[in-house]
Amino acid sequence: MKDRIRKDDLKEKVMSAESAAMLIKDGMIVATSGFTPSGYPKAVPLALEKRVNEGEAIGITVLCGASVGDELDGALTRCGVMKRRYPYQTNNDLRNAINESQVSYQDMHLSHVTQFIDYGFFGKIDVALVEALAITEEGGIIPTTSIGLMPQAIKNSDMVIVEINMSQPMELEGMHDIYMTEKPPYRKAIPIEQTGDRVGTHYIPCPPEKIAAIVFTDIPDKVRPLGPIDEPSKLISGHIIDFLKYEVRKGRLPKNLLPLQSGVGSVANAVLGGLVNSDFKDLTCYTEVIQDSMLDLIDAGKVTIASGTALTPSIEGLKRLHENMKHYAKHCILRPMEISNNPEVIRRLGIISMNTAIEVDIYGHVNSTNIMGSRMMNGIGGSGDFTRNAYLSIFTTVSTAKNGEISSIVPKASHIDHTEHDVSVVVTEQGLADLRGTSPRERARKIIQNCAHPDYRDMLMDYLERAEKTKFKYQPHLLDEALSWHDRFLKTGSMKVDKNQSRDISDLIASSKE
Known part of the structure; x- marks a missing residue:
């Protein structure tokens, strides 16, 4: 514990994941660490899932840097805790819930998310739930394998719950470079002129009094396999x-x-x-x-x-x-x-x-x-x-x-x-x-x-040449036909046309819509 919690009075905040999860209440906005899917909290979300499965009704909004592992996105979706999610995800259960309108979702440019947190556009952040390698003597939080929106989450939240992940190697310390911008009209130029420039600290500043709970875990990142290079x-x-x-x-x-x-x-x-x-x-x-x-x-x-x-x-x-x-x-x-x-x-x-x-x-x-x-x-x-x-x-x-x-x-x-x-x-x-x-x-x-x-080149060229014969020449389209490419797949399972039929593609497309 000494290497992981270097501020002695914070050791009193160590508790179980179940106890820490009790700090998250119905209706809260929770911003978490994690990015595709690395460095995300695991133990507390699983404890929150357990509360719901035992009969408690909880619904929260979750902001993450990007996609996170199943212990967070999947577990909280399946038990119904996840009510709203920003801004990027890859979990099958969450994706299905989004497409069935069971989870409200806004897709966003990632560079906008941290600004929106700082500007208060999402509302008040109740909890920052973050995975850490260690906590410094001043209370600063050292991230693990990702940073994502952690600095803004910690800065703008009412309380911070820290998961110290013992499976993450201490050699990560020093790899991070934490620099944060000011809000307009006080924003300054970011002093990065070369890819390797280091302009910040190796930890995220955090007032020690904000840290409400510290949980130790050893659950590793649930990383995804990469397909072979075909x-x-x-x-x-x-x-x-x-x-x-x-x-x-x-x-x-x-x-x-x-x-x-x-x-x-x-x-x-x-x-x-x-x-x-x-x-x-x-x-x-x-x-x-x-x-x-x-x-x-x-x-x-x-x-x-x-x-x-x-x-x-x-x-x-x-x-x-x-x-x-x-x-x-x-x-x-x-x-x-x-x-x-x-x-x-x-x-x-x-x-x-x-x-x-x-x-x-x-x-x-x-x-x-x-x-x-x-x-x-x-x-x-x-x-x-x-x-x-x-x-x-x-x-x-x-x-x-x-x-x-x-x-x-x-x-x-x-x-x-x-x-x-x-x-x-x-x-x-x-x-x-x-x-x-x-x-x-x-x-x-x-x-x-x-x-x-x-297989599609002739069809596309035929479409273009006929579109060019219409009244509008700059970026010509045959809108009904353009949309019918997708419509044809929905109806037949293929965008292809039968090469044994007429070469008049417009007739084939028209017939597919009848």
């Missing part, structure tokens, strides 16, 4: 690497590129992984999540600094991380998501952003959140923060889904998270479309010819 992902990565080499030859990028950002998940992990065997070296990353491929790049001597707000390894990666924490701590910096996702810093450093799309339309609009425009998948996360402010913004997707029954390139996106104005490059396993400096109709041809799957 052939489509390798092809996507190869297209991006070739493009980056071209940009270096043209003098638009330095030889060691500019700081890289990559989104969450298997495809994003694979894209970065392709750089391991590339000629690039002395790379830096300024991103949200530090995944397995970034550890590979560090081990290969390719990446010198990786800055993020969370360590988000796979099951295998977590073991590797713990066994070599001193090594990775030399290269990794964890920051609050207010700083990792800050538009000011992203623009200053010239980030190359790489994020994943659900679908892209022929004019370069990107849907990264809603299936068929209606069902929430995970949320926008930080992709908008980086895309809108990047030096280069790249979106990746495999060209088809559902075993080829859905085209990821469509005439009109069923939901738009990122407009054509923010998207520089679209990449699928089929190829890459550089959209910079192009008109809408030029973009459409590039995306269809370079990115669409051959």
